[in-house]
Amino acid sequence: MNDDSNCKRFHIGDAEIDIIVHGFPGKSVCHGSLGFCTIVLVRRGDRLALVDVGSFGQRDLLIGQLAERGLVPKDVTDVLLTHSHYDHSVNWTLFKDSNIVIGREELDWSVKEPWGETPVPELYVRELERWPTLRAAADGDEVLPGLTAHMTPGHTPGSLVFVLDAGDRDIVFTGDACKNRAELLSRATDMSYDPEVSRASIGTIWEFWTRKPGSILVPGHDLPMVQENGKPRYLGQREAAIRAWYGEDLNETTVFSLLPDAADAVRDAAE
Numbered sequence: 001m002n003d004d005s006n007c008k009r010f011h012i013g014d015a016e017i018d019i020i021v022h023g024f025p026g027k028s029v030c031h032g033s034l035g036f037c038t039i040v041l042v043r044r045g046d047r048l049a050l051v052d053v054g055s056f057g058q059r060d061l062l063i064g065q066l067a068e069r070g071l072v073p074k075d076v077t078d079v080l081l082t083h084s085h086y087d088h089s090v091n092w093t094l095f096k097d098s099n100i101v102i103g104r105e106e107l108d109w110s111v112k113e114p115w116g117e118t119p120v121p122e123l124y125v126r127e128l129e130r131w132p133t134l135r136a137a138a139d140g141d142e143v144l145p146g147l148t149a150h151m152t153p154g155h156t157p158g159s160l161v162f163v164l165d166a167g168d169r170d171i172v173f174t175g176d177a178c179k180n181r182a183e184l185l186s187r188a189t190d191m192s193y194d195p196e197v198s199r200a201s202i203g204t205i206w207e208f209w210t211r212k213p214g215s216i217l218v219p220g221h222d223l224p225m226v227q228e229n230g231k232p233r234y235l236g237q238r239e240a241a242i243r244a245w246y247g248e249d250l251n252e253t254t255v256f257s258l259l260p261d262a263a264d265a266v267r268d269a270a271e
Helices: 056-068 086-095 104-110 122-129 182-187 195-210
Strands: 009-012 015-021 037-046 046-050 076-081 099-103 133-138 142-144 146-153 160-165 169-175 216-219 226-228 231-234 241-244 252-257 265-271
Touching: 015 056, 037 056, 046 226, 076 142, 076 169, 086 099, 086 122, 099 104, 099 146, 104 122, 104 133, 122 160, 160 195, 169 195, 169 252, 182 216
Parallel strands: 046 076, 076 099, 099 133, 169 216
Antiparallel strands: 009 015, 015 037, 037 046, 142 146, 146 160, 160 169, 216 226, 226 231, 241 252, 252 265
């Protein structure tokens, strides 16, 4: 496995895995959901796929990250959605010409969810259901060469995990069936309609992850991981902070790190 210095890009076999945005394993205390999900670019052969696409707050970031790689949205051949929640799916509209994959059970469930009451973006899934490039996948379907979709319900009824066979290693994209390291280790889940169903799905994820040594797991709201002595080890460095205007001048900002070992807020000046 070859990777860059911050473990955001991996070359495994003939596949390149590029972490466009790594997800954040946390919630806002008093301002609703953060919704910072993982977005991954997968290159293999003539296919250029995104696993999840984020929401409005990540739209400019996603476009900018593609541009840094010399890409525009129309270059993306495939969009693979792990589930329908807004923080993973809304930006599918950036890729109107791409093949768009979501689980058949997930789609059938999401279009029937009550409007205005859940994390499902009602108008977006309604439009997606009739989109001409949509493919509704079933459990075990090969959605790209060497990349299969697997049902892992619990977070939502039709959540998918995508497994890429890269030869002697696999890459497992879990979405929110297993959002972070804490869920992976404890097998307890936040935001599950049935904790026991989620526990079984995390067991399935462990099976996918352990069948080949050195396989990489990419969760929906955390850094990618490999296993060492049966335990997950993070790959790369976490980056997370908030910039706020608390002064009397727009050039005066306060940066709050969201890292676990962060010091007090550090005041800086805008460039």
